[in-house]
Amino acid sequence: MASPLITLGENTVWENKHRTVSLTPRLFCDVWNMWLEPPASNEPIWRAGLAGLRALVAKAEAQNLRIRGLGGAWSLSRAAATHDIMVNTKPLNYIELGFRDSSLDIGFSGNPDALCFAQCGASVMELYQYLEARGYTLPTSGASNGQTIAGAVSTGTHGSANAIGSMQDYVLGLHMVIDGGRHRWIERASKPVVSQAFCHAIGAELLRDDALFDAAVVGFGSFGLMHAVLFEAEPLFLLEKSLVRMDYDRVHPVLGTLDVEALGLSGGAELPFHFEVVVNPYRVSRGQRGAYVRYMYKRPHRPVAVPTGGSTWVQGDDVMTLLGTATGWTPELVPVLLEPILSAQLGPVQGVAGTPGFQFGATDLRGDVMSTEIGVALADAPQAVDAIIEVANRFPWSGFPAIRYVKGSDATLAFTHFSPMACTIELPSAGSPRTLEAFHRVWDELRARGIRFTMHWGQNMREDRALIEYGHGARVEEWLRARRSLLGATGQRIFGSDWLTACGLG
Template identity: 40%
Template sequence: MSPLIDTGQTSWQNKHETYVQPVRRVLQAVNDPPQSGDPLQRYNATTGALQALIQRALQEGVRLRAFGGGWSFSGAPSTDGYLVDTSPLNLWFRIRDRSIHPAYPGPRGGLYFLQCGNSIAGLNRNLRAEQRSLRTTGASNGQSIVGAMSTGTHGAAIDVGAIQDYVVGIHLIVAPDRHLWVERSSYPVTTDGFAGLLGAELRRDDDLFNAVLVSFGAFGLIHGVMIETDPIFLLEMHRVRRPLDDRLRAAITSLEFTGAGLPGGDERPRHFEVVANPYDMEAGVYVTAMYRRPLRPDYPKPPQGGLAPGDDALQFVGTVTDTIPLLIPTVMTAAVRSQYRTTTVPLEGTTNEIFPTTTTRGKAAGTAIAVPSELALDTVNLILSINREHGPFPCLVALRFVPRTQALLGFTRFPRTCIVDVDGPLSNRTRSFYSRIWQLMSMSGIPYTMHWGKLLGLSAAEARRLYGANVDRWLAARRGLLPPPLRRAFSNR
């Protein structure tokens, strides 16, 4: 059985240093060494070790959660009991045709089974060797695949969705003597025998699957997931500065690009985002458009050093100081102009080359509000009005777009979802700005949700109001799967 290493830690801090969590113990899960057996045997041995840990948590009456990259700003994925570092669990398997269900509707050559600790950046590197690519990622990719899925991490791939939207199978450990392989009944992926290879019980259930997708660890320990991938491709990236005129406003609210004046003309971009500096609006907003292109051997690699091509504001706003409020407009504008650069010629690269970042710079904070894209500009106006009346606050506003998720508590829940990111340095001043935004959004009448992995102010009552019947379906799926002692063990509070 794979060991669990006791680190001796009784507190834990997330990557972005937004909170410190007292815990009973931080444990680290590791796989048995390669000489102990083949990869599947080692994977299954780790399943046994995680089941034994669940037994230990139940006997001691403590809670249990796992983490990967520790990338989440919010405390939603953490707990005060045993916190398990799964980052060393990085086995991965290409799924052979013999394990694919006859009714599976997707391309049969792009399925991969991934252990929970695989990082997004590591997967991009491994998949490149297979001539495959993740369908989308976030702007920075230090997260584990399960952590990114469980909090709804997204990019700006307007027709693809968030990370959880290309997950099609979940290996869920729910008890000392029970673990499940979960798929949608409406979208079978593997043969009935695949679950048996893991020693798992097969469950095909749409509501259970869609509940577990974004669940922060509340259904058990997710040991592995199966994902769909794309053939490897290039992204052709353009970033321009332009006025927020009627053409751009129409593109933002409709996601229709004919006549929008984007660098690719009327071609529909794969990736579309807009960044606004509240203190430099007269000079225009920053528009990033990326277009999918076939891989070719002679493409020029993106430049190294400084910000990566796909980096977002979080990669530099943490270096900005807000100790002298009167200087905030000048300091923010200087930082953006010097670091968030436009392109004079298109940049090209694979997903991993455009979005390679796995580290943080300075101490940054972020909150993100998801709204219907047709109300994106109303939301921006609300945020800018707070800044005018109560600021200045050291923050930038970014708009990213994805389609609706099937995850019951996925925050990208509108047919055309715009995620309005507000990024700034980690400070009391920034937090006070966020509190005002959250309060005004709750009173605005604008339908919205909030990114589970960013800073958020969301009461249980407000979450129920925003997600409606999906909360009841999520809770029903959890109650139907877990008896009360296990529900308590997998609760974060």
């Protein structure tokens, strides 16, 4: 039997992209879609990568070591980190669009031609480029495209598509490698997609269970190594983007209702496909125009005079990239220096059309940055933003709230689980001890005001079971039950981590 190509590195110092986590694991492994010798038969190249993941899980189990999959290293939290075996899945970037009828369950009612099988290491950028070249696109994504599909989905990454939800909400199937090197295809019983013949062909056992799927899809690497996801792509469309600046008191009533008619947007009372507000917390008085409203309408695709696959315009979702050099700001200077940065980078835009891959393009990180992000119910959004503004004015730091909205997620521990609409409030900031202190003050202020909130698993967060339960309630125990139903004691141990234990989820 052919052996998969795996490169093993010892004493390799690993650091995430935002430089908030650094460690030296016992083994740092690269897994490839290649065999050490030619396979006996002509088969898809992804089989080598799958074999590599299975071999590494067996190795971890035999040596009683923990193992974590690593994608684009985009998470600011410790979600991907372990001191034992870290597996770089970036080389596993096989993408295939379209399924044969024989591979589909008789109950599948979607478009077989739009089904996309994407290996764990495929980046959002690679998916946009692959799909848009074939007349399709992702239904939604976060603003940055450096994340892998597995990492983005596993941590609950969202955009601002209020009618769709977060990235995990359009995933239909998960291909997971679990303890013993076994692999399972997991999908919802209420929404079957693939056939038994498909699972037999890839060698996986089919598991259909809504509770298991909803828990595992935002499982941050704790249900096994994710080999691939299946989702239904959307026919290519355009997003027409505008950005206007106005007073905060004009925007404030809209934050909890999304009744945008009073804002005078180009589409009138129509809620845009993508709606977000960036607030300068030090300019919220009337006449200071401290709110930047960025919105996009979904339009039919047509040729436009812009390239696909990446924009140089800095996204509000990742304005943290502007602040990487702001670590030396003194508290007195923060309110003075933040204004020219925001006004220069978030200048007016009117009706710029482009594909999603263009609008949500490359992110260039500059210096040390940090960010936390909370989720709240729509009705609580104004009070939550007011709490953050109050903390900022008592304790100035180089950050600000960026507010977005998505449909509430069914994923058990999605930080966007608030139904029917979740509001997300990101605080992109310069990386510094003062920023971390500010985050803790924000979390404490929200709790003191009785505002129920969750924390984004892929950003800076408080690793605290009590605070996690405050935001998720009984969903925590539901998630733990689902994990136990899939993994035995050995699997729970090897796919655990210090981070998971600190969160009370180990």
